Amino acid sequence: MGTTVEQHLQQLDAGRRPDLPETTAGTLRLDVRSDGCTEHWYLTIADQHVRVTRSADDAELVVRADRAVFDRMARGELHPGAGLLRNELTVQGNMQLLMLLRRIFSGPRGARHPRELGRAALVGRAATPLRDEQP
């Protein structure tokens, strides 16, 4: 996935997204602000698919923010919920659609699967069998 919101949306998989609820449908418009101009991205979500177009049409949820904020969300560094609370992004319309951005965008790079911690614990024990168990 790309490192900017544009790259991310351009490369977005047009196939089925099993992590999106099949009962959720809606339209989102992302208003990406930079240098005095605003780019509009229009996301149509239905049947576990996301269709991305460029349009300034009305949407059920409009999300506005600076490009840098969208870039951080696209890379998973900023949760949309936290962005909202910091007022780095503003929303108008059906807020329930905002949380879908968490799944449409990437997760943060370098995040660990919980099993890695489990494996590390078992390996640690095997390497030093006499280690005190207390942390």
Place this chain on the structure above:
Amino acid sequence: MHVIAGNVFAISDAQGDIEVDPQTPVGLFAYDTRFLSHWVLRIDGERINALSRDDMTYFETRFFLVPGAASHYVDADVSIIRHRSVHDCFHEKITVLNHSSQHAEFTVRMEMASDFTDIIEVGHLRQRAVQISADSASQRLVLRYQRERFIRETTVRSTVPAEVDEGGMTFRIRIAPEGKWETDLHVSLTIGGEEGRDLREDLQSHQQAVRTGMREDLSEWLDRAPRLVAERNGLEETYRGSLADLAALRYKPLSYRERVPIGGLPWAMGLCGRNGIITCLQTMAFTPELTPATLRMLALMQGGQLDDALDEEPGKILAQLRYGETGAFGDRSSALYYGAADTTPLFVVLLDEYERWSGDADLVRELRHPARMALDWIDDYGDLTGDGYLRYQRRNERDGTINQGWKDSPDGIVNAHGRQPAFPRATCELQGYAYDAKRRGARLAREFWGDPAYADRLEREAAALKDRFNRDFWLPQQDYYALALDPYGEPVDALSSNIGHLLWSGIVTDDRAEAVAEHLVGPRLFNGWGVRTFATGQRTYNPVGLHLGAVWPSDNALIAAGLRHYRLDVPAARIAGGIFDMAQTLGGAVPEVIAGYERSLTKYPVKLASGGRPQSWSSGALLMLLGTTLGLRPIGDNLLVNPAVPEGFGRLELLDIPGRWGHSDAYARDRSTEGQHRPRLR
């Protein structure tokens, strides 16, 4: 002294005044932020004293006051009434009454300030730069805090002319003989949104006005709940009080249109996954409307990515939502946090339980995807070492939660000798929840999702988990289940209340249930009021240790329900009786936790300073214990009533219990007034 409306609440002293205390959350709070930290009324420079107070509802109070010290107010010819209410803002009407036969002149001053502290920082206060604009012409004082685009603003307006300065408002008044003077002080709380507008103005969910008809709302809430008729003195009042507490502890999240329960006053005035789910499970027979809103809200917030800082994984159910500044900026905690290992299986348990009571099949179909993701999470992300047990270990090592079950204090999981096991930890109750979630998930898959193959798989997995659990967690020498397993499969041998949750989940084999019950109501765990979190005689037992000896009503409600699942009616009634005694002895809202001291030693329940009240899962516990006492259980489209009433309770009637049967009544008597009872279908 407090008034509450969802997550907006004000805590003051008995006079109605608010003054900063570095250790306790005093003030006007909303969305985890303090909007007023100082609110002190003076007449002619003097502080005032309370004569009496009328707590009208949870959101409305009147203080009756006179100036001066308690010793010389007897023939005061002036008195003051402060009438305070909260909804999405705070309102105080001040009335000054002149009781003399002459004109009287007074200087009334309200001192006002805010420090905009995030509630999580109480105890570690820091200075914030607050901009103040005082405007006498418009009778308005604005207090404002800004960090980047994060804005919080308090605006106080008076309905009568005032001299406004940076420290408050002064009113120089003259009152006719036997006359009165009034002003309304209206305090609005602004969460900065686009161009300084309140964020909430832009949200559909909040546009559907919050503040219309709170009184009607409360009386309708009470009317919708079943009516209790109890022979035992005071029980009806305690019941109605618990219902009112639950009404107070509902709020509308920013992203949602319906109200969900919050944790409780003062520390958890936002959505907590665990407390919310447990509260819904407890109140199913009484206030079922809490459940669909909670399930949908949690589904909306369900984890979508792997994120170490948030301890988030796909499918995981939220631990906590925080609106304060530190959460938004990730200074001390995050706005959304997922560090809980129990919320995800309990989400599935709640969905199934709700369908059993309500018959709401549409909701089960609507929430298939999140429920399926939650079930997948148990094995894909919850089984950290691959041994088939649900475990936890935080990835956010800076401020993530160390222990991620309901006993979440950092030192709450230890063995009988006080040693803490290594991570990842598999506490026993988590295995019970996972077992229950799989069994209930199987029922939902078979009956509603048209997926019998998946149902078979879940049932096989549940059966295998039960076998494995009974092999690995059972301590044959001690005759109870270990508190936890360490990552290497070694049992943590402490005797704890967690074993009661195992009964509630059904993972205990029938031949072991009685031994578990004997421990639960035995002298090491049972203190006369309820089951201690941690048994006496162990190294770290501490009667005032939150999870190392104290007694929690919420814990006890689940335990008593679990005992009745195994037909252990006598110990169940003993626990129910103890908690009812405790709640009625203390009066007021059921506390979150009391000390583990022997009842015979202290005679009176000892409250812990760290426990709050009201708490949704404590008020809910009282309702659940009533349901357990009556033995309420949905069987198909009927309500089964199978009472086990504590000695000395006499007659008990619960009328108009809502459910898929419409409304139904339950009647019971204790054994001393009735020779026998038998299950009755209505």
